[in-house]
Amino acid sequence: MSSALTVCIEQSSPIKLDVRLSCKPGELLALVGPSGSGKSTVLRTIAGLHQPGAARVACGSSLWQDSQSDINLSPQQRRVGMVFQHYALFPHKSVLENVMLAIHDRPRGERRQQALEWLARTNMTGLESRKPAQLSGGQRQRVALARALAREPAVLLLDEPFSAVDQQTRRKLYRELAQLRRDLHVPMLLVTHDISEVQQLADSLCLIHRGRSLQQGDVQQVINAPRNKETAKLLGHQNLIPARVLSKGRDHTVHELESGEQMRGPACDFESGSSVILLVPPTTISIRDTPSEPQGINCLRGTVTDAVGLGDELSVRLHLDTVAKALRFRVPLHVARQRNIHAGVALDVKIRDTDIHAIAAERS
């Protein structure tokens, strides 16, 4: 019977850590944050490879680590399957031996059979006798995954497993992991700093910054509705505009920008008069067809300060005329050509009201 993983880590040095997270069986939780934020240290603590100042790691009813009651199981006792960033395959062992070594307490024949089955499930059939040096990056990743799963782990830990492979292989591996995880009923933790990877693979997200877990929840919920400005910036949101809650309806809120313009958004928990920051996703911004019309609600005017072609899109930075802020968004290249968008031109944009999210202004 699989159990949920709960983790609580506190440490003051060498890096400060204050992390709390939980992961249900079958759930894939992504630990997201910039490099050096402590994501891998969290994973290493769960595996028993790092000893923080104080920690409590529990998998269901079995306590793996508890500083208060002096419990600290060794990595061998924790039943963790871990895929390391650079895979850490045993270079002198064949693919099959690498996986067999993770299977214990069984006769050799049974271990071999089981290892072959795991290799088949990770699409490595036919390469069993090869050494790691004879494999491509993607194949190594598959062996590392097979080895981690062959341990029959209570928790699966994936430490940036896709960082060392090319884009094409990465897409293939995403699909394979997505298929494989349907049958895995254990908590799975994935360390990454790639938000698109998180959106494709994970169920939930825990944002870690400077050793602190800032927010945990459903992936889309956290991305679309970050708790505060710091979280929003870490998740890559760039369009943040200061405002004030003007009025509240049953299903909507009207915000007022510093310049007096009004922005309509979905209902929010803030009281009228509260200072907020409006988070405007780039996908909600569209260019107005009739810029000559008077400015209405959710309409803003600005000057393009930067326009760079990125493939079939133009990345635009629009400095707003009335607020000392800029909006960043993308426009299809053919539209940009049609409208002759380039640095220096004035542009009117409209912001879709359903996806604007208000966050507290004071918690920056």
Add this chain to the structure above:
Amino acid sequence: MSPFLVSFKLALWTSLILLPLGLLLGRWLAFSKITCKPWIEAALFLPLILPPTVIGYYLLQLFSPETFTGALSIKLLGSPLVFTFPGLVVASIVVNLPFAVQPIQLAFSSLPLEVREAAWVSGLSPWKTWWHIELPLTWQGLLASVTLVFAHTLGEFGVVLLVGGNIEGVTRTVSIAIYDSVQAFDMQTAGWYSVALLLLSLLALLIVRRSQPSS
């Protein structure tokens, strides 16, 4: 006993004792993070730069019956260590310690921590990790260590002369025999011994070079 046999016996005993000792020390030095490590390394590698006569002098002091160690050896062996084969082995161990430790330390240092951690996470006990992972990945270092110690012991002169003297069949090694032959103007015998040592040293260095991972 011919000088060759004495030398081989000495090299064999030194290698046999230094292999486990070098393995323990070398592995510990490679993985340990204690702050006084540079001091320990400096002390261990001192025989590399100290003149053998200096080491010989201190060993003679250590073996003196007036000291605790000297008294202990008399109690255990029934006689002082000076001018005996066991004394020669002790001296040889001290002199060869860096040759035993350094290749092993280098081999273990080049072992990625992630690979050992992967073994632990895969459920391998420390002993199984050593047997299945560490040993197969560091055996070249162990081979280099044994070969260097064996070859260096065959050619050791200064300490051997000071601690063991020149007792035929007991402490007269090949290098002492060469010195003796030259003193007696028996250049032919000295030549044979020298050629034999030259070839053995060359062979040892070849083995060491071949055992380097890059070759």
